[in-house]
Amino acid sequence: MTMYQFINTILIGITSGAIYSLMATALVLVWRSARVVNFAQAGQALLSTYIGYEFIQRFHSFWLALLLAMIAGAAVAALIDATFMRTLFRRAGHGPIAGVAPIIATLGLLGLIRSLLGLIVGGKDARISPPVSNIGFTVSGHTLALSPLKLLIIGSVLTLMLVLSLIFQRTNVGLALRASAYSPEIARLAGVRVDGIRTLGWALAGAAGAAAGMLQTPDGNGALSPDSLEFSLLLVFGFIAAVIGGLESLVGAVVGGLLLGLVLAFVLTYISGSLVFITAFGVLIVVLLVKPGGLIGSRRGRRA
Amino acid sequence: MTLIVSDLSVDHGAIRAIDSISFRVEEGQMAAIIGANGAGKSTLLRALSGLTRASKGSATWKGQELLYSKPEKLVRLGVSHVSEGKSVISELTVNENLSLGGLWRRNSEESNASREMILATFPRLAERISQPADTLSGGERAMLAIGRALMSKPQLLLLDEPSLGLAPLIVEQIFMSIRELTSQMGLTVILVEQNAMSALRIADLGIVLNLGRIAAMNSAQQLIFDPQVHAAYLGY
Numbered sequence: 001m002t003m004y005q006f007i008n009t010i011l012i013g014i015t016s017g018a019i020y021s022l023m024a025t026a027l028v029l030v031w032r033s034a035r036v037v038n039f040a041q042a043g044q045a046l047l048s049t050y051i052g053y054e055f056i057q058r059f060h061s062f063w064l065a066l067l068l069a070m071i072a073g074a075a076v077a078a079l080i081d082a083t084f085m086r087t088l089f090r091r092a093g094h095g096p097i098a099g100v101a102p103i104i105a106t107l108g109l110l111g112l113i114r115s116l117l118g119l120i121v122g123g124k125d126a127r128i129s130p131p132v133s134n135i136g137f138t139v140s141g142h143t144l145a146l147s148p149l150k151l152l153i154i155g156s157v158l159t160l161m162l163v164l165s166l167i168f169q170r171t172n173v174g175l176a177l178r179a180s181a182y183s184p185e186i187a188r189l190a191g192v193r194v195d196g197i198r199t200l201g202w203a204l205a206g207a208a209g210a211a212a213g214m215l216q217t218p219d220g221n222g223a224l225s226p227d228s229l230e231f232s233l234l235l236v237f238g239f240i241a242a243v244i245g246g247l248e249s250l251v252g253a254v255v256g257g258l259l260l261g262l263v264l265a266f267v268l269t270y271i272s273g274s275l276v277f278i279t280a281f282g283v284l285i286v287v288l289l290v291k292p293g294g295l296i297g298s299r300r301g302r303r304a
Numbered sequence: 305m306t307l308i309v310s311d312l313s314v315d316h317g318a319i320r321a322i323d324s325i326s327f328r329v330e331e332g333q334m335a336a337i338i339g340a341n342g343a344g345k346s347t348l349l350r351a352l353s354g355l356t357r358a359s360k361g362s363a364t365w366k367g368q369e370l371l372y373s374k375p376e377k378l379v380r381l382g383v384s385h386v387s388e389g390k391s392v393i394s395e396l397t398v399n400e401n402l403s404l405g406g407l408w409r410r411n412s413e414e415s416n417a418s419r420e421m422i423l424a425t426f427p428r429l430a431e432r433i434s435q436p437a438d439t440l441s442g443g444e445r446a447m448l449a450i451g452r453a454l455m456s457k458p459q460l461l462l463l464d465e466p467s468l469g470l471a472p473l474i475v476e477q478i479f480m481s482i483r484e485l486t487s488q489m490g491l492t493v494i495l496v497e498q499n500a501m502s503a504l505r506i507a508d509l510g511i512v513l514n515l516g517r518i519a520a521m522n523s524a525q526q527l528i529f530d531p532q533v534h535a536a537y538l539g540y
Contacts, residue, residue, distance in 0.1 A: 172407055175396075179404050182395045189353065189387060191379035191408035191456060 008145035009269040015150045017261020018157040022212035023238025024253035026205040032181040033201025036102040042235035043113030048073035048210030062131030070207040077206025081199045118226040126224040128217045240284045246294025305331040312361035321347040323516040334493040336507035338500040343513040345496040349462045353385035354378045384458030392448045394438035405455030422451040443474040467499045
């Protein structure tokens with residue numbers, strides 16, 4: 001019994017950790033390319049997931065909807081950067097509020113997206129049901145916390161991270177993205193159009209956030225609402241995971257997400273559900289005080 | 305394809321860093337810009353490459369205005385700038401730094417030819433091709449920074465203190481390579497240097513800057529032997 005409980009805790013931790021990793025990746029991508037902590041990411045993910053929900057109604061295919069939601073998430077993020085953020089940096093990029101303006105702006109944007117969603121979808125009952133069974137496999141009479149759905153979530157996150165790392169490591173665009181993140185001035189001197197590259201960074205982040213929202217929802221109770229607590233938690237846990245990983249590195253985002261997922265799963269199973277939040281924020285504060293650069297915050301981490 | 309700078313001024317807030325300077329550099333020539341710290345040497349280069357906005361004046365190259373433009377646009381006009389502090393990206397490998405310089409050309413055959421030429425000139429870079437740039441020595445970083453700039457297929461090369469922090473022997477080597485490469489490629493070069501003698505020895509034209517103004521301008525040969533220049537600006 002205890003053996004299965006232990007294994008199940010690990011499985012739950014990995015699944016939720018994988019989703020936190022995706023959200024952390026979204027936050028890291030924007031931070032690296034624009035030096036902005038994007039609190040609006042929760043709103044963007046929620047909006048993208050609503051769009052995904054509409055596509056599911058139309059095409060009855062979760063996977064097609066996931067792809068389209070990611071494209072929509074990328075488009076929304078690119079639009080936010082190319083219009084709103086670009087104007088903000090031109091207008092408020094200097095002077096006394098330059099440091100906090102982007103943070104206030106993304107918080108404002110979060111509120112704006114949620115209120116607009118509230119206006120549009122209102123009390124409509126939106127629900128995303130699992131595309132495959134979420135009933136755990138059984139091994140010699142014991143039910144595992146590993147269902148076809150959880151397997152697909154882990155597989156999707158793995159695939160997306162692999163694709164992202166291939167883009168970053170193997171393509172010219174990836175080289176331009178990394179160079180702009182590490183040293184915008186040298187990138188510009190080498191001819192990289194850093195404005196466009198920054199917008200692309202936002203777009204990739206928007207897609208990752210959309211995927212996190214689309215995968216998380218059917219794994220939970222499936223319900224969507226404009227003031228969804230699940231999406232607020234996704235942002236908070238994604239942010240903590242990103243900080244654990246050093247905020248600069250994609251590998252760090254994955255490690256941070258999985259670590260946080262596992263720690264929270266163990267607290268939930270072996271101690272108490274009421275300690276989950278305390279643990280999450282405790283981990284955040286300990287990391288900030290003891291290793292503010294994150295566990296993988298070194299130059300070496302930034303390379304990945 | 306002469307670089308003609310006329311009446312150029314650059315302000316840093318209330319301070320005039322460059323004050324109405326004019327000069328011209330003929331195609332294929334190398335101008336050494338020397339002078340003390342704070343004379344405005346780096347600011348001049350930054351204005352020419354688009355990193356810093358000029359306040360007034362003009363700088364034309366191939367009949368095009370260079371000032372008031374973005375660096376990423378000027379690269380496409382053939383202007384390549386190696387900024388202060390050996391501008392390489394530490395997190396990227398040697399090879400990635402070189403590729404970065406060639407990104408905008410979108411022609412892999414041409415880029416590969418440039419890469420081979422650079423690696424043949426600086427075999428140390430070839431040995432370290434897949435190492436991250438932060439593992440390089442100061443001299444190797446200087447070579448990589450120059451190599452990155454050459455990958456951009458420049459015609460006007462702006463070099464900011466390639467000798468900074470290097471041992472004298474390495475400085476001589478790097479300056480010889482710069483001279484060789486740039487005359488081989490027919491580049492017009494502006495070389496900003498504190499190390500005045502080494503710079504004047506490889507340059508055609510010498511310009512002495514002092515507090516944002518041109519204090520002396522002559523052929524590099526003449527400046528080397530000008531006692532007044534020695535006493536006032538070269539410090540010996």
